[in-house]
Amino acid sequence: MRSLITSISIDGTSATTLIIDSKTGEALARPLLYNESCPDALPIVKSIAPSNHTVCSGSSTLCKLISWWASSDSSKESAVLMHQSDWLLWLLHGKIGVSDYNNALKVGYDPELESYPPWLKSQPYSHALPSIQAPGTIISTIKKDIRTKFGFPEDCVVCTGTTDSIAAFLAARATLPGKAVTSLGSTLAIKLLSTTRIDDARFGVYSHRLDDKWLVGGASNTGGAVLRQLFSDEQLDNLSTQINPNEASPLDYYPLPAEGERFPIADPKMAPRLGPRPQCDAAYLHGILESIARIEAKGYALLKDLGATKVEEVFTAGGGSKNDKWTKIRERVLGLPVRRALQTEAAYGAALLALKATE
Ligand code: ADP
Incomplete structure (x- = not known):
């Protein structure tokens, strides 16, 4: 070989x-x-x-x-x-x-x-x-x-x-401007291929050059770490089967593992908002997944406001990418096609x- x-x-x-x-x-x-x-x-x-x-x-x-x-x-x-x-x-x-x-x-x-x-x-x-x-x-x-x-x-x-992180983005083969990769691991990180360069230290947003384009990105403190504080991976799988992703959850949270957020809101003192908790665990998870999807949408909207190319399609990497119900929720909230990236390994x-x- x-x-x-x-x-x-x-x-x-x-x-x-x-x-x-x-x-x-x-x-x-x-x-x-x-x-x-x-x-x-x-x-x-x-x-x-x-x-x-x-x-x-x-x-x-x-x-x-x-x-x-x-x-x-x-x-x-x-x-x-x-x-x-x-x-x-x-x-x-x-x-x-x-x-x-x-x-x-x-x-x-x-x-x-x-x-x-x-x-x-x-x-x-x-x-x-x-x-x-x-x-x-x-x-x-x-x-x-x-x-x-x-x-x-x-x-x-x-x-x-x-x-x-750039190698992981390249692995997803998102090669056209407007294509993006959201990593749903312990945190939520977004990366978008843009024809314009944007940098804003307030939000920890900066651009890497990729040939004649720019890879712009930001990372929120929300993500899988919060889910892991509340549910085991097995519970996540089981509860997710009970969620109807086409229905909007009325619950509005800001899931953070600890105080402080950087992107898309820069506030080191921001408190996690994870209540009120409904009796039904599946409804609670639905509310959290949908709230994280709203933060993701806000992240892409902020990149656009700062001057980046508008996002057109999102590939997903990380532990959260295997949750198809979450993918459907995100498609609805983002108003965009969302797909699991075929390859996500940086080595690829x-x-x-x-x-x-x-x-
Ligand atoms: P990292 O490499 O950043 O530690 P991973 O990409 O390995 O993270 O993803 C782990 C995260 O994925 C965990 O925080 C966990 O809560 C989340 N996760 C695992 N299974 C699911 C699932 N079915 N739905 C949503 N999130 C999940």
């Missing part, structure tokens, strides 16, 4: 950061995971970046780089910043310091200008920033030692990667990226 592989790409969690010595390939610091925060660097980032820029968050890659730069006494001249997938791909192709514009968004790369902005290029650590290619660009053929050790063909190429999306590179 391996002898048939002609192209490789890898996705990784964006903002998971490694600082590597480009001469030795050794890590100069412990890898920082995507959700680790470097609040010490945030005031510095805010003082150099435009207000509300994507990097203005304690967990951004830029905060991680600056935090390391300010606190480390290891040698810095040959340091290079790598994202998780850059590092893995580097092990395969051997050219250090190459990344893609999806992963590099959170370090401040501007995918529209196709360069780092002047406020970043003028910083003393700018030499540590990786050089950037479009996702799915051939970097080189696979290293000889890896090729022979694992039995890849001689012409097998290694391409730039992307982030996990990365494979499509690798395929595109050689076409």
Whole structure:
């Protein structure tokens, strides 16, 4: 099977950061995971970046780089910043310091200008920033030692990667503007392919470039985590069979697992609203599913208000996608066709990226 592989790409969690010595390939610091925060660097980032820029968050890659730069006494001249997938791909192709514009968004790369902005290029650590290619660009053929050790063909190429969530979007093959993917996992995340770029830090909305289009998205704190607080997966299956999805539920909730919402309403103090609870559990679940569908609809409406292409069709990924009654409720509430995505694995999306590179 391996002898048939002609192209490789890898996705990784964006903002998971490694600082590597480009001469030795050794890590100069412990890898920082995507959700680790470097609040010490945030005031510095805010003082150099435009207000509300994507990097203005304690967990951004830029905060991680600056935090390391300010606190480390290891040698810095040959340091290079790598994202998780850059590092893995580097092990395969051997050219250090190459990344893609999806992963590099959170370090401040501007995918529209196709360069780092002047406020970043003028910083003393700018030499540590990786050089950037479009996702799915051939970097080189696979290293000889890896090729022979694992039995890849001689012409097998290694391409730039992307982030996990973008790879999952690519997996659904939603390739036209107006197509969207809603992930109904622990939280509700929406992603929409748009011809226009929109960014609004108030709602945590930002755009990733995908060739000549933009992938815009936002994430609400509602979703499956609330359902799991109230029902087991088995109960969800059983109660759902009793729901008539064509009938509107009169119940109006705002299901949140804890205080605070970011998208489509930005309110860190927003309280969950999960009452009044009717006696019938199926009616309660119906009300909750419908309320989550309304939040999803509000999310797509907000993206449109902010200037994105209008949503036309929604594919669904995540644990909630297997609930056909919920899908029907969502079709009614959204007023759109809703389908379960055939493929939702990020690895499938990365494979499509690798395929595109050689076409
Ligand atoms: P994540 O990867 O974000 O943890 P998953 O995509 O694995 O989440 O989905 C898990 C979620 O799906 C759980 O929170 C659970 O409540 C929800 N879920 C599982 N079964 C159903 C169902 N039949 N209907 C609606 N939601 C469901």
